[in-house]
Amino acid sequence: MSKRLTGILTPIISVLLGIIVGTIIMLISGYDPVAAYTALWNGAFGEVYYVGEVIRQFTPYILAGLAVAFAFRVGLFNIGVEGQFIVGWLASVWVGVAFDLPKVIHLPLAILAAIVAGALWAFIPGFLKARFRVHEVIVTIMLNYVALHVTNYIIRNVLAAKSGDKTEMIHESASLRSEWLQSLTDYSRLHWGIILAIACCFIMWFLLEKTTRGFELRAVGFNQHAAHYAGMNVNRNIILSMVISGAFAGLAGAMEGLGTFGYAAVKGGFTGVGFDGIAIALLGSNTALGVFFSAILFGALKVGALNMPLEAGVPNELVDIIIALIVFFVASSYIIRAFLDRIGKKGVK
Structure with a gap:
């Protein structure tokens, strides 16, 4: 079995296994899985309004997934997408x-x-990694908390409106909202950000696969020592890759600030978009096309889950369990790949 076919089948099988195990958990818990999945589907695609909300939901997911995937393709683990998303x-x-x-x-x-803010926030761990070999995972995780509390401080003390816990609404001239798109989807919160997200998928693919700079970045990801001996500037490429990753994450934040909400509010905790981006990138095999389809799945699950308690009496937390199971099976993809390789060898015989 070819590597490309295995790469396509592995995330599909991971999703199916997550759904199957989730079904078993529902049965053990005394819930009707058929009613639950029907409610999930209806909540995501049953009405044109829900379709608009799904698209709106997976727009920042695409960009967060691209941020994680881009860094991973060049051998870095950007766990700080959440913080870069918030500052953006x-x-x-x-x-x-x-x-x-x-x-x-x-x-x-x-x-x-937003792009510059996310890029600058990602520059810090990139510079520390390149200059002092400080592990980017530790720095990016810590910067998530710094971003959360610094932005909360700025909102409260600099930008807060009369309420004191959120900013004023942005001017219409800075909004991504579109009355035309909203009217098409029964006045959902759909906005023009989806066009930017799709464009970024193409940009990531083109940059990594069709440019000399992308070749250098991937070479550094494969083997830093070999890239160095080939005459490539490893440190510069490490910083550049983190900056580009942070730019995607910051743009994801703009989707919420300029599109969905139109303001920034004090946050009691993380939004989760950046952390979901890690799962989306894993499920999408760190490719632009894979991230796109993975984000659609996550967006549909998140929006559809809201209908499960209403229509089927099933807690929407079960969707989080299913998502966690999908990620678990993706992380265990070595077992799935070994299984597929064995099937492929038997087919050849």
């Missing part, structure tokens, strides 16, 4: 609130602010 969200809203410019200037400026 705040930066986009800050620009959206502070200026009142023509839309053709204001919206790109707010998006650029």
Whole structure:
């Protein structure tokens, strides 16, 4: 069996195994899995409004998944996507609130602010990794907490409106919202960010697969020592890869700040989007196309889960269990690949 076919089948089998084990858990818990999955489907695709919400939900998921996948493709573990996502969200809203410019200037400026904020936040672990060989996992995890509390402080003490726990709404000139898109989906919160997310999938694919710089980045990921002896600047490529990864994450934050919500609020904890991005990248095999389809699955599960308690009386936490099981089976993909290889060898015989 070819490696490409194995790579396609592995995440599909992981999803099926997660659903099967989730079904068993529902049966043991006394719930009707057929009713639960029907409610899940209806909550995600039963009405055009829900379809709009699914698309809105997986838009930042695509970008968070790309952020994790890009870093992983060059041999780095960016666990700080959540923090980069938060600072990108705040930066986009800050620009959206502070200026009142023509839309053709204001919206790109707010998006650029989010990209730069995420990139700068990711530059810190990239520089420390390249210059002092500090492990990026530790630094990025710690920076998540710094991002959370720093942004909360700025919102409360600099940008807060009268309520004191969130900013004012951004100006319409900085908004990604579209009345046309919303009217198509029965006035869901769908916005133009989905176009940016799809464009970023293409950008990541083109950069890594079709450019000399992308070849260097992948070479550093495969073997830093070999890349160094081949004359490549390993340290520069490490920093660059983290900066690009952070840019994707910051842009994901802009999807929420400029699209879904239109403001930034004090957060009692992490949003979870950045951490979901890790699972999305794993399930998508760290490819742009894989991340796209994986994000759709996660978006549908998250939105559809909200309908499960209403229609089937099943706790929506069970969807989180199913997602965790899917990630578990993806992480255990060596067993699945070994199984597929054995089937392939038997087929050849």
